[in-house]
Amino acid sequence: MTFPPEAPLFPPASRARRQFLQVSAASLAMVGLSAPFPAMAQADLPPLEDYAPEFFTPGEWAFVLAAVARLIPSEGAGPGAIEARVPVFIDRQLDGNFGQASDWYMAGPHQADAAPEFGWQTPLSPAEVYRAAIPVFDDWCRDTLGAPFAGLETEAQDEALTRLEAEEVPLAPEIRDFFKILLANTKEGYFSDPIHGGNHGMAAWVHIGFPGARAHYLDWVGQHNVRYPLGPVSISGERA
Amino acid sequence: MARTDAKKDVVIVGLGWTGAIMGMELAQEGLEILALERGPNRETVPEMRYPNMIDELSQGERHNMMLRPAQSTVTIRRNLNETALPMRKWGSFLLGNGVGGSGVHWNGQNWRPQPIEMQLRSHIRDTWGEEIIPEDMTIGDYPVTYDELEPYFDRFERVAGITGAAGNINGEVQEGGNPFEGWRSGDYPMPPLPVTYNGIKFAEAARAMGYHPFLRPGGNASTSYVNEYGMQMGACNFCGFCERYGCYQYSKSSPQTTILAALFRKPNFSYRTGAEVLRVEMAADGQTATGVTYFDEEAGEEVFQPADIVILAAYQIENVRLMLLSGIGTPYDPVSGQGVTGKNYGYQITGSTSMFFRDEHFNPFIGSGINGVCIDDFGMSANDFGALGFIGGAYISSAQTNGQPIRSMPLPQDTPAWGAEWKSGIAEWYGHQMSIGHHGSVMSYRGHYCDLDPTYRDRHGRPLMRITFDWHPNELRMNAYLKEKIEEIARSMQPDVMQSSYKDYNSRYDVRPYQTTHNTGGTIMGATPETGAVNRYLQAWDKHNVFVTGAGAFVQNTQYNPTGLVGGLAYWAVDAIRRQYLRNPGPLA
Numbered sequence: 036m037t038f039p040p041e042a043p044l045f046p047p048a049s050r051a052r053r054q055f056l057q058v059s060a061a062s063l064a065m066v067g068l069s070a071p072f073p074a075m076a077q078a079d080l081p082p083l084e085d086y087a088p089e090f091f092t093p094g095e096w097a098f099v100l101a102a103v104a105r106l107i108p109s110e111g112a113g114p115g116a117i118e119a120r121v122p123v124f125i126d127r128q129l130d131g132n133f134g135q136a137s138d139w140y141m142a143g144p145h146q147a148d149a150a151p152e153f154g155w156q157t158p159l160s161p162a163e164v165y166r167a168a169i170p171v172f173d174d175w176c177r178d179t180l181g182a183p184f185a186g187l188e189t190e191a192q193d194e195a196l197t198r199l200e201a202e203e204v205p206l207a208p209e210i211r212d213f214f215k216i217l218l219a220n221t222k223e224g225y226f227s228d229p230i231h232g233g234n235h236g237m238a239a240w241v242h243i244g245f246p247g248a249r250a251h252y253l254d255w256v257g258q259h260n261v262r263y264p265l266g267p268v269s270i271s272g273e274r275a
Numbered sequence: 276m277a278r279t280d281a282k283k284d285v286v287i288v289g290l291g292w293t294g295a296i297m298g299m300e301l302a303q304e305g306l307e308i309l310a311l312e313r314g315p316n317r318e319t320v321p322e323m324r325y326p327n328m329i330d331e332l333s334q335g336e337r338h339n340m341m342l343r344p345a346q347s348t349v350t351i352r353r354n355l356n357e358t359a360l361p362m363r364k365w366g367s368f369l370l371g372n373g374v375g376g377s378g379v380h381w382n383g384q385n386w387r388p389q390p391i392e393m394q395l396r397s398h399i400r401d402t403w404g405e406e407i408i409p410e411d412m413t414i415g416d417y418p419v420t421y422d423e424l425e426p427y428f429d430r431f432e433r434v435a436g437i438t439g440a441a442g443n444i445n446g447e448v449q450e451g452g453n454p455f456e457g458w459r460s461g462d463y464p465m466p467p468l469p470v471t472y473n474g475i476k477f478a479e480a481a482r483a484m485g486y487h488p489f490l491r492p493g494g495n496a497s498t499s500y501v502n503e504y505g506m507q508m509g510a511c512n513f514c515g516f517c518e519r520y521g522c523y524q525y526s527k528s529s530p531q532t533t534i535l536a537a538l539f540r541k542p543n544f545s546y547r548t549g550a551e552v553l554r555v556e557m558a559a560d561g562q563t564a565t566g567v568t569y570f571d572e573e574a575g576e577e578v579f580q581p582a583d584i585v586i587l588a589a590y591q592i593e594n595v596r597l598m599l600l601s602g603i604g605t606p607y608d609p610v611s612g613q614g615v616t617g618k619n620y621g622y623q624i625t626g627s628t629s630m631f632f633r634d635e636h637f638n639p640f641i642g643s644g645i646n647g648v649c650i651d652d653f654g655m656s657a658n659d660f661g662a663l664g665f666i667g668g669a670y671i672s673s674a675q676t677n678g679q680p681i682r683s684m685p686l687p688q689d690t691p692a693w694g695a696e697w698k699s700g701i702a703e704w705y706g707h708q709m710s711i712g713h714h715g716s717v718m719s720y721r722g723h724y725c726d727l728d729p730t731y732r733d734r735h736g737r738p739l740m741r742i743t744f745d746w747h748p749n750e751l752r753m754n755a756y757l758k759e760k761i762e763e764i765a766r767s768m769q770p771d772v773m774q775s776s777y778k779d780y781n782s783r784y785d786v787r788p789y790q791t792t793h794n795t796g797g798t799i800m801g802a803t804p805e806t807g808a809v810n811r812y813l814q815a816w817d818k819h820n821v822f823v824t825g826a827g828a829f830v831q832n833t834q835y836n837p838t839g840l841v842g843g844l845a846y847w848a849v850d851a852i853r854r855q856y857l858r859n860p861g862p863l864a
């Protein structure tokens with residue numbers, strides 16, 4: 036710590052930390068946490084090709100596999116969305132509460148073309164937005180670039196996504212946020228705990244240095260400008 | 276088909292922070308009390324247990340602890356001419372639900388207001404003259420002073436187990452604390468927590484510029500602690516999953532850790548979950564309430580619950596709505612300026628500067644809800660409103676509360692949002708960034724208010740509450756000033772990359788990004804029935820057995836997170852009920 040010497044600014048860190056160690060240990064014991072994480076093997080999952088989507092039709096599935104592979108590509112260091120099994124995550128999300136918007140206020144009247152600052156105003160649920168937007172975007176890809184999205188070369192796919200992001204693909208107000216939703220769900224699937232189907236092997240956490248569900252750093256608060264050395268753990272007890 | 280249950284002495288609507296306080300204090304009088312909570316039951320174990328709680332997708336992104344908008348939400352418009360639209364999914368703020376309310380998943384940043392914020396109009400009049408107050412700014416004086424509330428702030432801090440370093444004890448400035456804070460009768464109940472690297476870097480830079488850094492006070496325990504109700508807390512371990520999460524290890528100040536288990540042991544207190552209160556019922560003479568009607572989720576029917584005293588502790592938004600639905604106080608009319616219920620809706624303004632240091636390690640996942648260093652050199656009492664051209668103030672801080680990667684992945688702005696460069700960017704920059712932000716006051720205005728929406732309804736057919744709010748030039752001028760000050764500090768730290776995110780003069784209120792759940796006003800306190808919906812004891816002016824807690828009482832919002840004042844006001848009001856009202860029920864003012 037490089038405090039100006041005249042600074043009794045903060046309390047003696049040592050005292051605070053000592054108390055802190057004692058008490059925290061006690062409270063951990065209280066919730067039965069003193070046992071170490073079980074070193075569980077990464078569950079063997081069927082390869083992505085063999086996954087049977089719950090929500091997506093085969094055509095939609097082909098689109099999602101192709102699109103997330105460009106949003107987070109496999110090349111370079113770190114997993115791509117495919118290795119992270121992001122499509123599985125999205126499929127499961129769209130099949131559940133999120134996809135059906137069952138927690139949201141969906142009563143009308145709807146004003147889908149409201150100013151964006153009003154947030155979600157389409158009458159469609161996220162699952163319905165995917166269902167409605169994928170064919171529109173595929174048609175646009177066919178008309179403009181010569182093939183549906185999944186059939187394009189990667190450069191053309193990147194161009195198509197870039198133009199979708201830039202709102203150059205005409206979309207009805209009800210589905211105008213399709214790209215934003217797809218990108219947000221892709222990143223959620225990449226970074227969320229593996230129990231949700233993505234972030235396979237916690238490889239995305241390893242890639243950035245996020246320790247996942249460790250959630251216990253009392254020894255590390257005062258270790259300034261030192262890289263935290265431990266790899267992630269997940270909710271179900273895997274380590275990486 | 277309505278059922279009628281046996282009469283209680285007191286019915287409390289909502290079992291969050293203030294419902295728990297009112298329940299505990301009144302239970303000590305031996306009264307028969309029933310609290311009605313619309314959400315589910317919640318205890319540290321099992322509901323907040325490790326590791327299931329540590330799930331960013333479920334809590335951070337999908338808001339599983341919050342009220343489901345499908346059950347109830349608000350509509351928003353920016354001015355009287357717009358059509359308000361419902362907040363269909365949460366964004367700008369998140370409404371708590373279930374036992375403990377938002378006290379379960381707040382960050383715990385706990386502040387008192389500055390004394391001048393309580394008597395703001397008089398302070399401005401005496402210092403600069405009232406002519407500097409913009410014509411449409413409806414600020415006033417709270418009908419209670421900081422000095423009167425001090426013992427009650429202290430009480431709340433002791434019950435909640437707040438950590439911090441005093442800056443002013445009985446008027447004497449203390450080293451290491453906030454020299455701009457109002458006087459305190461004693462130190463904080465617990466010493467401050469240590470702080471992460473970003474805080475130390477900010478403190479050094481701020482100090483070098485002549486500012487007065489101090490550790491943020493708040494409700495994350497630094498040691499073992501037992502409060503007056505016999506409730507125990509243990510030290511926070513910087514789990515990095517505080518805001519939006521329940522604390523898995525009894526360290527965050529919450530109704531659960533500081534009040535509820537003790538309260539539930541009292542035979543004269545009971546509570547129901549899945550009990551959404553629909554309205555307050557009135558006696559034929561219109562002078563008092565007779566109880567409340569609620570929807571019993573389990574039985575699937577409406578229930579009339581008679582009671583001698585009704586306490587609305589349902590958070591600012593639902594408190595205003597219940598008052599409007601039940602005819603308590605005259606609804607505010609923004610055109611004539613007449614009426615009080617719904618008046619002076621306020622919020623908080625924020626902005627921040629991000630700094631990237633390629634070769635330094637911040638370990639952003641190490642954080643507590645309050646972790647950070649603050650300065651109050653641009654707060655209310657330090658600002659010369661006359662010279663600066665705005666009325667307001669803010670504290671500036673460098674926080675590190677969570678580095679959860681779905682929501683906390685700041686990247687230099689030339690990094691693409693997807694593709695190969697995004698993927699390499701996240702590995703290059705995660706953990707090498709810190710920020711400095713401000714948290715500022717928002718004044719009250721004639722056109723910012725709450726009323727009942729004419730179109731949208733909840734599942735019971737009740738109108739949703741409509742909020743009319745936008746950024747006002749006064750706050751945007753303050754924001755521009757703070758940006759300049761923060762960027763000056765940030766530049767002095769010589770980051771590799773620095774970028775700012777502040778509103779500009781064209782910014783409109785945007786419901787999408789989370790900002791704060793610091794909604795204020797609408798059930799404002801006033802010295803007269805013409806100026807407030809409740810009196811100085813949070814008692815409805817026109818229904819003496821109805822009391823209304825929460826930040827709805829704020830005449831104008833302060834520059835700080837609200838709960839220190841919310842908790843202080845609850846203890847102040849319940850003290851008046853205990854000492855005066857129970858002996859002699861009737862208007863207290």
Ligand SMILES: Cc1cc2nc3c(=O)[nH]c(=O)nc-3n(C[C@H](O)[C@H](O)[C@H](O)COP(=O)(O)OP(=O)(O)OC[C@H]3O[C@@H](n4cnc5c(N)ncnc54)[C@H](O)[C@@H]3O)c2cc1C
Binds near residue numbers: 372375381384553593
């Ligand atoms: C994510 C988040 C972070 C926050 N961080 C901070 C912070 O760091 N510092 C700070 O000062 N403040 C913070 N706050 C605000 C703080 O939580 C509130 O100020 C405080 O909880 C208010 O207390 P209350 O009793 O008024 O409401 P709450 O604690 O919200 O309790 C209200 C209760 O009433 C219930 N209820 C509502 N309507 C009904 C009805 N019709 N019938 C029955 N029950 C009903 C609700 O379900 C809820 O349980 C935060 C809030 C949120 C959501």
Ligand code: SF4
Binds near residue numbers: 518523524644
């Ligand atoms: S940061 Fe501390 S107080 Fe907050 S949830 Fe984690 S352990 Fe509890």
